[in-house]
Amino acid sequence: MSLAGLGFKNSFRRPVRTVFSVLGIALCVMLMLTVTGISQRYVTVVTQSYSIYSTDVVVVSRASILVEGIPLGGAIPQATSTLLDGVSGVATTTPILFVVDTQTLVPRNITIGVPVQNFTMFGRTTQIQLEGSYPTSADQVVVGHYLAGISGLSVGSTIEEGGVSLEVSGIISTSNLILGNAIIMPLETAQSVQGYDGLVSAILVGSNGVPPGVLSQRIDSTIPSVEAIEPSQSQSFTNPLTSSVGIISESVDVLSVILAFLFVAIISSVNLMERKDEFYTVRAIGSSSGSMLKVALAETGLVSLIGFVSGLLLSAASIAIIFQEYAEIPFTDSFHNIFEVIPPPVALLAGLLVVGFGMLIGAVAITAMLRDMK
Amino acid sequence: MSSPLCRLVSATATYDDGPTKVVAVDNATLAISSGETVGIVGPSGSGKTTLLNLLGTIRPPDSGDVFFQERRVNDMHAGERRRLRLARMGFVFQQLRLIPTLSAIENVGLPMVLSAAPSRLRKSKASELVAAVGLSGKEHRRPNKMSLGEQQRVAVARALVNEPSLVLADEPTSQLDSSTGAKIVDLILGLSRKSHAAVVISTHDPEVCERLDRVYNIRDGVVSER
Numbered sequence: 247m248s249l250a251g252l253g254f255k256n257s258f259r260r261p262v263r264t265v266f267s268v269l270g271i272a273l274c275v276m277l278m279l280t281v282t283g284i285s286q287r288y289v290t291v292v293t294q295s296y297s298i299y300s301t302d303v304v305v306v307s308r309a310s311i312l313v314e315g316i317p318l319g320g321a322i323p324q325a326t327s328t329l330l331d332g333v334s335g336v337a338t339t340t341p342i343l344f345v346v347d348t349q350t351l352v353p354r355n356i357t358i359g360v361p362v363q364n365f366t367m368f369g370r371t372t373q374i375q376l377e378g379s380y381p382t383s384a385d386q387v388v389v390g391h392y393l394a395g396i397s398g399l400s401v402g403s404t405i406e407e408g409g410v411s412l413e414v415s416g417i418i419s420t421s422n423l424i425l426g427n428a429i430i431m432p433l434e435t436a437q438s439v440q441g442y443d444g445l446v447s448a449i450l451v452g453s454n455g456v457p458p459g460v461l462s463q464r465i466d467s468t469i470p471s472v473e474a475i476e477p478s479q480s481q482s483f484t485n486p487l488t489s490s491v492g493i494i495s496e497s498v499d500v501l502s503v504i505l506a507f508l509f510v511a512i513i514s515s516v517n518l519m520e521r522k523d524e525f526y527t528v529r530a531i532g533s534s535s536g537s538m539l540k541v542a543l544a545e546t547g548l549v550s551l552i553g554f555v556s557g558l559l560l561s562a563a564s565i566a567i568i569f570q571e572y573a574e575i576p577f578t579d580s581f582h583n584i585f586e587v588i589p590p591p592v593a594l595l596a597g598l599l600v601v602g603f604g605m606l607i608g609a610v611a612i613t614a615m616l617r618d619m620k
Numbered sequence: 621m622s623s624p625l626c627r628l629v630s631a632t633a634t635y636d637d638g639p640t641k642v643v644a645v646d647n648a649t650l651a652i653s654s655g656e657t658v659g660i661v662g663p664s665g666s667g668k669t670t671l672l673n674l675l676g677t678i679r680p681p682d683s684g685d686v687f688f689q690e691r692r693v694n695d696m697h698a699g700e701r702r703r704l705r706l707a708r709m710g711f712v713f714q715q716l717r718l719i720p721t722l723s724a725i726e727n728v729g730l731p732m733v734l735s736a737a738p739s740r741l742r743k744s745k746a747s748e749l750v751a752a753v754g755l756s757g758k759e760h761r762r763p764n765k766m767s768l769g770e771q772q773r774v775a776v777a778r779a780l781v782n783e784p785s786l787v788l789a790d791e792p793t794s795q796l797d798s799s800t801g802a803k804i805v806d807l808i809l810g811l812s813r814k815s816h817a818a819v820v821i822s823t824h825d826p827e828v829c830e831r832l833d834r835v836y837n838i839r840d841g842v843v844s845e846r
Binding site: 248252255256258259523524527528529530531532533534537 | 676678699702703704705706707709711713715717719720721722730731733734735778
């Protein structure tokens with residue numbers, strides 16, 4: 247038996263109370279991790295739903311309205327790419343065309359035109375499952391699965407766009423709302439069928455290490471007819487949503503942490519204080535302050551640790567149930583493991599907070615007792 | 621004549637009882653030599669426990685001096701007094717004060733855990749003492765599964781495990797019937813004699829006093845040799 251062993255044994259002296267304190271801590275941890283996990287996942291999903299590319303800087307017409315980085319209205323000459331290549335710090339340029347169908351009250355589809363070699367770029371920001379293949383010729387397109395479902399399209403189907411017959415070479419399944427409703431085709435085809443010859447909606451600019459803020463300023467001053475924007479600045483739709491979710495999540499987290507602290511504080515101090523006589527005895531025999539501290543830390547640390555681990559397991563279970571019951575996508579289809587929902591740094595921080603505070607309470611209680619014993 | 625193991629010189633100890641100060645030990649002077657057995661006799665509330673606490677350095681005197689092997693205890697800081705108690709003294713408390721979550725053998729070995737003795741040595745020493753107090757086969761029982769007499773034996777073994785020079789026993793027979801009490805005193809005296817430890821026993825049992833080398837009376841905090 248060691249001093250830590252003595253502390254561990256003390257933890258199970260009153261099993262019912264220990265179980266209740268473990269349960270209390272576990273519920274607080276569960277609340278904290280479940281809310282954090284779900285809200286962070288929500289933010290990721292919302293962000294992914296509206297982000298179709300990742301780049302350092304987006305160059306658009308000054309007449310464009312940007313919704314989640316997608317320029318609506320306004321166009322710039324495709325030749326702007328050549329001007330951009332001359333700006334110091336520019337590594338790559340990708341012209342892209344967005345055309346939203348405005349023939350109906352609710353847009354039926356979105357046409358996206360990108361150079362053939364850039365089709366794979368969409369998979370960098372959101373998970374995409376491709377049935378069939380990406381276009382290899384000017385008369386091929388891929389269609390988002392929502393649009394394909396509504397329109398009864400499948401791989402090999404033919405669609406008419408701007409009087410041109412196009413073959414569906416692939417269907418992409420994605421949680422991204424824009425791509426799910428899009429017809430994506432080679433840039434030249436899109437320009438031709440939509441009447442945008444020589445024009446693009448935006449040029450995605452990759453930097454060669456220059457910070458995006460600096461690069462966008464350089465572009466603005468070199469080419470006055472365009473506007474260079476960092477993508478994060480253009481998330482006008484999702485930012486308010488995600489920031490509100492973040493605030494709610496943080497508030498619940500703070501409340502859960504306070505509750506967990508109160509649980510640990512009350513239970514640990516009651517557990518330790520009721521054994522004041524024992525600590526007096528051990529002190530009288532000749533125990534050092536350090537030895538008594540070890541006993542208290544082992545005891546409070548163990549209860550907090552078990553509470554935290556139980557809370558982690560409970561939060562995994564509760565997240566799985568919530569997704570299974572209330573989300574359309576089953577948990578197992580959405581996540582490969584629980585750490586996708588509860589990021590390890592968040593779990594680690596919660597663990598450190600709970601266990602650390604438990605041990606701090608133990609240390610404070612025992613220090614108060616030692617002061618009385620002098 | 622060799623110097624005493626410990627002594628009190630005009631030691632006074634008081635405690636607060638509400639607004640009044642109660643003198644628990646009043647100007648006590650006494651000396652205990654190595655290997656000797658000494659009784660402290662007096663009625664309840666006479667100051668026996670406070671006197672033992674002064675000898676055991678658990679509390680310093682309000683005035684006067686306490687010496688252990690001619691070192692003035694008053695000058696020692698709390699850590700030094702603690703180490704002195706752990707290494708040189710053994711305590712049998714009035715309420716036994718065994719740790720309820722520990723088995724008999726773990727309770728006996730506790731002072732060795734506190735003094736960071738090697739595990740193997742601790743186990744063998746604790747086993748030896750558990751056997752010596754007649755609890756072989758009950759080593760792994762917790763206090764609540766033992767009789768009061770058995771618990772008292774564990775407390776005696778715990779007091780002796782670090783081979784102290786001074787054993788202080790506070791009314792070790794008060795809760796026991798006379799036959800069990802006599803056996804406990806036998807154990808304390810027998811085991812202490814083997815290790816040449818001095819023993820101070822507070823009691824109001826005349827039969828216990830008869831078996832000790834010297835006896836001090838204490839009444840209202842005033843100590844006198846019988």
